[in-house]
Amino acid sequence: MKVLKKNRFNKFYFEKKVLLCAVLAVFAGGVFYSQNENVNDGVLAESLEKTESSENSEKKSASEDSEKLKKEKAEDSKEKKEESKKSKKAKKTEKTDESDKKQEKNKEITKIDPYLGDVYIPVKKYSLFFENYSIECNSERGTFNFYSAQKNRKKTPVFSNYEDSISSSFFLRIGKTVYCLNKDSAVQKELWKTANGARLVYTINNKARVAIDFSFEPEETVKKIFALEQNDEKIVTEQDGNLLKTEEDEEVSDDVVLPGVIKIRAYVTNLSEKKANFALKSVLDTAVGEGADFHFLTENGLSFNSEHQFENMLKERALCVSDSKTSAEFVFEGKNISSPEVVTIANIAYLNSPRWIMVSESGRSFNSLNAYNNSGISVVWPQKKLQKEETYSIQFFAGISSNGRKCDTLKYVDFVETDSIKKVEKTEPAASFDVQGSKKADVDFIVQNVTEKQLDFEYIQNLINRIDALESTDTDVDRNELRQLNSELDAILAALRKRN
Numbered sequence: 001m002k003v004l005k006k007n008r009f010n011k012f013y014f015e016k017k018v019l020l021c022a023v024l025a026v027f028a029g030g031v032f033y034s035q036n037e038n039v040n041d042g043v044l045a046e047s048l049e050k051t052e053s054s055e056n057s058e059k060k061s062a063s064e065d066s067e068k069l070k071k072e073k074a075e076d077s078k079e080k081k082e083e084s085k086k087s088k089k090a091k092k093t094e095k096t097d098e099s100d101k102k103q104e105k106n107k108e109i110t111k112i113d114p115y116l117g118d119v120y121i122p123v124k125k126y127s128l129f130f131e132n133y134s135i136e137c138n139s140e141r142g143t144f145n146f147y148s149a150q151k152n153r154k155k156t157p158v159f160s161n162y163e164d165s166i167s168s169s170f171f172l173r174i175g176k177t178v179y180c181l182n183k184d185s186a187v188q189k190e191l192w193k194t195a196n197g198a199r200l201v202y203t204i205n206n207k208a209r210v211a212i213d214f215s216f217e218p219e220e221t222v223k224k225i226f227a228l229e230q231n232d233e234k235i236v237t238e239q240d241g242n243l244l245k246t247e248e249d250e251e252v253s254d255d256v257v258l259p260g261v262i263k264i265r266a267y268v269t270n271l272s273e274k275k276a277n278f279a280l281k282s283v284l285d286t287a288v289g290e291g292a293d294f295h296f297l298t299e300n301g302l303s304f305n306s307e308h309q310f311e312n313m314l315k316e317r318a319l320c321v322s323d324s325k326t327s328a329e330f331v332f333e334g335k336n337i338s339s340p341e342v343v344t345i346a347n348i349a350y351l352n353s354p355r356w357i358m359v360s361e362s363g364r365s366f367n368s369l370n371a372y373n374n375s376g377i378s379v380v381w382p383q384k385k386l387q388k389e390e391t392y393s394i395q396f397f398a399g400i401s402s403n404g405r406k407c408d409t410l411k412y413v414d415f416v417e418t419d420s421i422k423k424v425e426k427t428e429p430a431a432s433f434d435v436q437g438s439k440k441a442d443v444d445f446i447v448q449n450v451t452e453k454q455l456d457f458e459y460i461q462n463l464i465n466r467i468d469a470l471e472s473t474d475t476d477v478d479r480n481e482l483r484q485l486n487s488e489l490d491a492i493l494a495a496l497r498k499r500n
Contacts, residue, residue, distance in 0.1 A: 120194045123193050131257055133260035137191050168283065204271070211267045283379075288322065288328050292321075307361055310343040317334060318331040328407065338381055343379050351376050460492060467482065
């Protein structure tokens with residue numbers, strides 16, 4: 001009985017112990033879970049803190065990056081603006097530089113003739129126009145031509161236009177050597193645009209320079225002369241040569257085509273170190289009038305259909321070529337015109353031969369083996385002895401008209417005071433100098449006012465003696481001086497007649 005009780009007690013005690021262990025285990029598990037949960041919460045909190053910190057850091061970094069980007073953009077924008085300003089400034093500078101270069105280029109192009117003293121611009125080709133007429137020059141060939149154009153018609157060349165009018169040319173003789181200025185390879189050719197027209201310049205190195213000016217005479221003066229002629233009124237002049245116009249004079253109708261008056265002036269300059277004789281010749285290959293009944297007409301009514309040579313042009317004065325549409329007139333004698341030594345009309349091939357003055361056969365036809373009725377004009381001016389860098393000039397006029405109208409060139413020459421005469425009014429007959437010291441060419445001496453000294457008997461006798469001495473000289477006659485002295489004598493005699 002006691003043993004049983006003890007076993008029961010032991011069993012009860014064991015069950016209680018197990019139960020207690022179980023309770024303890026449960027309690028321990030709860031405590032462990034609670035601790036673990038606390039640990040997990042701490043880890044989670046720490047993780048959240050880290051996440052929040054990371055997010056804040058990222059936000060801060062993003063904000064910083066944004067600020068940085070803004071700053072960079074602002075800097076980029078500033079740099080771009082500065083670059084843009086620099087670019088604009090550079091472009092402006094480039095434009096200014098280009099403008100300066102153009103101005104410098106223009107300054108380089110505009111030059112001053114060292115011998116004649118006027119301003120010019122070098123060009124390759126140049127054309128001058130007046131009404132329906134033109135003067136066209138070419139620097140490469142050193143050639144020139146005159147043209148007339150009727151309404152709605154092709155322009156008509158006055159000279160042959162074969163190979164840029166190469167058959168019309170000027171020749172220079174230095175001593176015994178002759179140069180064809182537009183064909184000779186030793187001659188440098190240039191074309192200049194001047195204030196008055198076109199200038200062909202031919203240079204033979206260290207020997208000579210020939211400058212030939214082509215210009216149309218002023219429209220106002222040509223119009224005035226034509227208006228006076230239309231009214232059948234006598235053209236009168238003042239003592240100084242200026243045209244007078246009465247109240248009855250009428251203006252020229254706008255539909256009237258005026259003639260074109262062309263002034264041709266050649267300047268010859270000695271470029272050598274020695275004194276030498278120089279002479280000029282012009283050969284004009286006329287194309288107008290070659291199909292007409294008569295190739296050439298003179299002012300005094302002579303007509304020529306074959307070769308002829310004029311020892312002077314005092315009576316004939318001018319040669320005219322004409323067809324039904326176009327007329328051209330060349331005046332070789334008159335006021336302010338250089339009198340030629342000899343003028344020849346012949347076949348152009350003969351005229352372009354090397355001989356300075358050809359031996360003419362009066363009555364020989366204008367035909368040759370290569371051409372039929374191919375005529376031209378040769379004009380030879382007297383030679384002139386020139387010192388180093390000395391210049392002399394010759395001058396003549398040409399006129400063009402269209403629609404079958406007769407040229408009025410002689411009327412212009414006879415009644416209009418030209419620029420060169422105006423220059424003489426204040427100068428002596430000797431060569432004049434400009435302010436830069438460059439020599440200018442001689443011009444005819446026209447006496448406008450005779451002084452008391454010139455009316456003195458001894459002065460007049462000395463003048464006559466000088467004229468006789470020049471006329472009796474066989475060689476090296478200065479014809480320009482002779483003309484000047486004769487002009488002065490004529491003026492003195494006219495003044496004496498007025499006194500009496």
